[in-house]
Amino acid sequence: MRHKQSDYMRWSKTESRARFNLATSGVAAFPLRDLPLDLKTLEINGENSYGYAPLQNAIAQHYAVDPECVVESAGTSMANHLAMAAILEPGDEVLIEHPAYGPILDVADYLGAKVNRFYRREETGWVVDSEAIRRRITPKTRLIVITNLHNPTSVLTSDSVLREIGDVARSIGALVLVDEAYLDAVYENTPQTSFHLGAEFVVTSSLTKVYGVSGLRCGWILVRPDLAWKMKSLNDLYSATPVHPGELLSVAAFQHLDLLRERARRIVEADRKLLHDFLARETNVSAVRTKWGTTSFVRLKNGNTDAFLDRLRADFDTSAVPGRFFEMPDHFRIGMGVNTEMFREGLNRISETLRSIRK
Numbered sequence: 179m180r181h182k183q184s185d186y187m188r189w190s191k192t193e194s195r196a197r198f199n200l201a202t203s204g205v206a207a208f209p210l211r212d213l214p215l216d217l218k219t220l221e222i223n224g225e226n227s228y229g230y231a232p233l234q235n236a237i238a239q240h241y242a243v244d245p246e247c248v249v250e251s252a253g254t255s256m257a258n259h260l261a262m263a264a265i266l267e268p269g270d271e272v273l274i275e276h277p278a279y280g281p282i283l284d285v286a287d288y289l290g291a292k293v294n295r296f297y298r299r300e301e302t303g304w305v306v307d308s309e310a311i312r313r314r315i316t317p318k319t320r321l322i323v324i325t326n327l328h329n330p331t332s333v334l335t336s337d338s339v340l341r342e343i344g345d346v347a348r349s350i351g352a353l354v355l356v357d358e359a360y361l362d363a364v365y366e367n368t369p370q371t372s373f374h375l376g377a378e379f380v381v382t383s384s385l386t387k388v389y390g391v392s393g394l395r396c397g398w399i400l401v402r403p404d405l406a407w408k409m410k411s412l413n414d415l416y417s418a419t420p421v422h423p424g425e426l427l428s429v430a431a432f433q434h435l436d437l438l439r440e441r442a443r444r445i446v447e448a449d450r451k452l453l454h455d456f457l458a459r460e461t462n463v464s465a466v467r468t469k470w471g472t473t474s475f476v477r478l479k480n481g482n483t484d485a486f487l488d489r490l491r492a493d494f495d496t497s498a499v500p501g502r503f504f505e506m507p508d509h510f511r512i513g514m515g516v517n518t519e520m521f522r523e524g525l526n527r528i529s530e531t532l533r534s535i536r537k
């Protein structure tokens with residue numbers, strides 16, 4: 179039987195909510211009423227067989243790339259699926275970071291690829307070590323996959339390391355898939371997309387995590403034109419054409435991207451300050467501190483994390499993502515950028531739970 183589900187997605191959709199919900203990864207929802215837009219210009223149908231040109235152009239302009247290299251997709255989820263499905267054949271090897279965002283592993287499994295791993299280590303700040311990748315490739319490796327920023331830790335991979343990974347991939351004729359769903363949460367000196375680093379780079383992203391408009395499902399792939407066509411053709415077997423009103427609203431979102439981003443930034447930055455204060459005062463948890471990103475991956479030094487999270491939810495109505503979804507059961511992930519009062523109180527409740535398990 180092929181793998182046909184994501185345990186993480188099921189948990190996230192059905193079990194992650196609580197009054198103090200720190201099991202998030204994206205920023206607060208941006209309300210439609212705050213998007214400067216004349217709703218009379220909305221339309222139901224439009225010319226979008228292989229992408230709606232104004233949206234393709236908006237994405238291309240955002241990155242300074244040729245619109246021929248842009249593939250529209252339903253979120254980063256479908257972008258990752260289309261990219262991997264177009265590149266991998268059953269039995270091909272794919273080398274994926276550890277810890278990883280679960281659905282990336284699930285898709286690779288579903289496609290019948292052989293999944294190999296390279297490890298990002300907490301002791302070295304979760305950074306990607308290109309030598310660790312070099313040691314794990316084989317002549318059958320077709321694709322290397324990383325997230326940047328890294329989910330769950332929010333660690334940024336520098337262009338110089340990305341270039342090294344590109345060199346490793348080129349040496350065996352493989353490609354590098356970089357999921358950049360969180361990259362625009364680097365609010366200052368935002369790195370340019372890794373797509374510019376070489377022809378072996380395939381990039382996926384969306385407006386869902388950093389801009390608060392997840393409901394638009396506006397995602398995309400940046401890839402060289404021959405592969406772009408392969409992915410567009412493959413999408414004919416999946417969602418065929420995008421929802422046109424969503425495309426129109428996405429174009430409007432692109433026109434006001436700074437407004438969306440700055441609103442989220444204020445919340446993310448206030449939350450990060452609270453997180454760092456929390457990490458400084460709590461001795462039974464630790465986390466690699468980052469300057470950017472909407473998530474933090476926290477280690478519980480003593481105690482069982484699942485039992486801890488059960489108590490946090492049952493007694494304190496607060497949720498966080500269990501580390502087992504990232505194959506690291508001693509950790510849990512908390513999310514910033516939704517509501518600072520909720521975040522403050524959620525952290526207080528984590529502190530109370532830590533005190534209660536010490537007794």
Ligand SMILES: Cc1ncc(COP(=O)(O)O)c(C=O)c1O
Nearest residue numbers: 253254255279325329359384386
């Ligand atoms: C690394 C990563 N990629 C992709 C996604 C899916 O994003 P989207 O909502 O754009 O489909 C997520 C969502 O949490 C994610 O963390």
